[in-house]
Amino acid sequence: MKRQRAEREGRRGERRAELWLRAKGWSILDRRRKTPAGEIDLVARRMGVVAFIEVKWRKQAADLAFAIDEYRLRRVAAAAEAVAQDYVRDGDDMRIDVILLAPGRLPDHIVNAWQP
Template sequence: MSAKREIAERRGREGEAQAAQWLAAQGWIILGERVKTSLGEIDLIAARQGIVAFVEVKWRRHPGNLAEAIDERRLARVAAAVEIVAHEYATGGEDIRIDVILLAPGTKPRHIENAWMP
């Protein structure tokens, strides 16, 4: 792995940890982190009040780049991964959804609920 890729990987992990802490402070219970499936990885899985959210976390160095951080192709990949594991996490009839958390230095986390609606 290149040094540049290693730095990006480390920043991504730090962003995921920050997002998990932020969600926990909002009353969410973190059920899973970096859940790998054959179709991709789910950054965070969190539950609160009858909802299980599968969360894609995007961190960018500059807030202006957050608008391009997530697109339909990326969300479709997350949705495919969610289909594989949703039954393992939503075991009590909870609603499931795919959320996105956007992070950048000097900004509050931006939580986009129900970001994927095919």
């Protein structure tokens, strides 16, 4: 039961992140893209940049400080590398972003969160 609730809340968080990105001029290319290396929550494009985005939703804003770590970012980066050819065109830049969400606050969009 707890797992199902967390899954529902995570999906709601991804929808909120998607709406926020669209309002900022991003086009959503894909959602919940599964790869052998892991899952990418959102793939988005804006002005020659393709962002592979990890979305984290927490009930309390204080918990967001621990929502993302090097291990998770490495998995998203590996997943992005596995499917980049499906989204990135010649001349595009590619990056890994994170969007942190909690009730009562604006999304925190961490640009280029993974730099190996």
